[in-house]
Amino acid sequence: MKKILITGGAGFIGSHVVRRFVTKYPEYQIYNLDALTYAGNLENIKDIENHPNYNFVKGDIVDEAFINELFSTHNFEGVLHLAAESHVDRSIEDPLAFVKTNVIGTMNLLNAAKKQWKDNFDGKRFYHISTDEVYGSLGAEGLFTETTPYDPNSPYSASKASSDHFVRAYGETYGLPYVLTNCSNNYGSYHFPEKLIPLFINNIINNKPLPVYGDGNYTRDWLFVEDHAIAIDLVFHEGKNHETYNIGGFNEWKNIDLVKLLCQIMDQKLGRDSGTSEKLITYVKDRPGHDLRYAIDATKINKELGWKPSVTFEEGLEKTINWYLNNEEWLKNVTSGAYKDYYKKQYS
Numbered sequence: 001m002k003k004i005l006i007t008g009g010a011g012f013i014g015s016h017v018v019r020r021f022v023t024k025y026p027e028y029q030i031y032n033l034d035a036l037t038y039a040g041n042l043e044n045i046k047d048i049e050n051h052p053n054y055n056f057v058k059g060d061i062v063d064e065a066f067i068n069e070l071f072s073t074h075n076f077e078g079v080l081h082l083a084a085e086s087h088v089d090r091s092i093e094d095p096l097a098f099v100k101t102n103v104i105g106t107m108n109l110l111n112a113a114k115k116q117w118k119d120n121f122d123g124k125r126f127y128h129i130s131t132d133e134v135y136g137s138l139g140a141e142g143l144f145t146e147t148t149p150y151d152p153n154s155p156y157s158a159s160k161a162s163s164d165h166f167v168r169a170y171g172e173t174y175g176l177p178y179v180l181t182n183c184s185n186n187y188g189s190y191h192f193p194e195k196l197i198p199l200f201i202n203n204i205i206n207n208k209p210l211p212v213y214g215d216g217n218y219t220r221d222w223l224f225v226e227d228h229a230i231a232i233d234l235v236f237h238e239g240k241n242h243e244t245y246n247i248g249g250f251n252e253w254k255n256i257d258l259v260k261l262l263c264q265i266m267d268q269k270l271g272r273d274s275g276t277s278e279k280l281i282t283y284v285k286d287r288p289g290h291d292l293r294y295a296i297d298a299t300k301i302n303k304e305l306g307w308k309p310s311v312t313f314e315e316g317l318e319k320t321i322n323w324y325l326n327n328e329e330w331l332k333n334v335t336s337g338a339y340k341d342y343y344k345k346q347y348s
């Protein structure tokens with residue numbers, strides 16, 4: 001049986017990828033490696049924990065000796081690397097943590113894969129999952145393509161850009177068979193509520209202020225997380241070696257418009273008078289180095305691999321909101337303890 005390593009599988013996107021691979025490919029043994037940081041939660045993958053082809057390994061990708069030991073115990077044929085420090089605001093507070101996990105951690109995985117595969121790259125693949133934020137900021141016009149120069153502005157995007165460069169360099173220098181994808185903002189179930197959509201759903205439920213950065217005119221492209229998992233599956237199996245693919249939802253929203261839409265839907269769902277939740281909107285001091293607009297041109301993955309989002313934004317948002325309303329226990333659990341301290345520091 002093929003052994004596949006997926007890192008960060010207890011996080012938001014990783015949990016969807018692990019679920020898809022475990023259930024769709026019984027012929028693979030899936031190893032989910034995760035350090036279970038504040039963002040990692042085994043509840044996110046509880047439904048598949050007893051599958052015979054699922055294995056969980058708790059460990060830190062920054063720990064070189066541990067990673068080498070893991071690769072010497074298991075002969076992985078593929079690596080899907082999603083483990084990362086992923087929150088821009090946290091990267092502004094503690095950039096070094098992002099260098100450690102996103103850069104050094106990626107290096108440790110690259111080195112271990114290179115060492116293990118050195119005699120035979122046939123059928124092997126290192127897949128690095130990355131972000132559109134590496135491209136920097138767009139003005140009102142234009143889209144990020146795979147050839148847009150890197151121009152990261154936050155410590156998070158700089159660390160992801162750095163790890164992307166190392167992955168490509170290992171392909172060029174050592175012939176390591178890699179694929180790389182840069183994706184826009186994801187939304188969906190199991191999303192830690194420090195990120196915009198789950199944060200606002202949770203705050204609306206609890207009648208708490210909705211903190212909107214600056215004037216709210218920041219624009220992001222949004223993609224339903226399960227469509228990202230489908231794209232990842234496709235790229236892992238059918239993408240060309242040494243290629244980058246951009247993944248996006250063809251779905252741009254100004255933050256303030258998105259927040260107002262969420263408020264309208266939530267008022268209906270919660271049986272509140274129209275306009276009730278919008279009153280919770282509060283404009284807060286802008287994030288330093290805040291990128292104005294991200295927008296992805298996903299033509300290449302569409303033309304070469306036939307991928308496009310399977311749900312509209314309206315459908316995806318409906319599924320997402322229903323999920324949070326039906327999983328209040330999950331929300332309560334992840335918003336207790338350390339989350340409370342972080343939230344207080346960030347928004348008070």
Ligand code: NAD
Pocket residue numbers: 007008009010011012013014033034035036037038039040041059060061062081082083084085086087101105129130131132160182183184185186187192
């Ligand atoms: P997340 O923060 O929800 O999950 C990250 C996971 O990595 C967590 O389970 C955490 O425990 C684990 N982790 C963190 N540090 C680790 C370490 N040192 N060793 C082992 N495990 C560690 O992140 P996400 O939103 O699911 O993002 C997953 C990947 O996708 C990241 O690489 C991110 O850069 C990329 N990405 C995210 C988005 C998005 O909108 N969320 C968009 C594009 C790309």
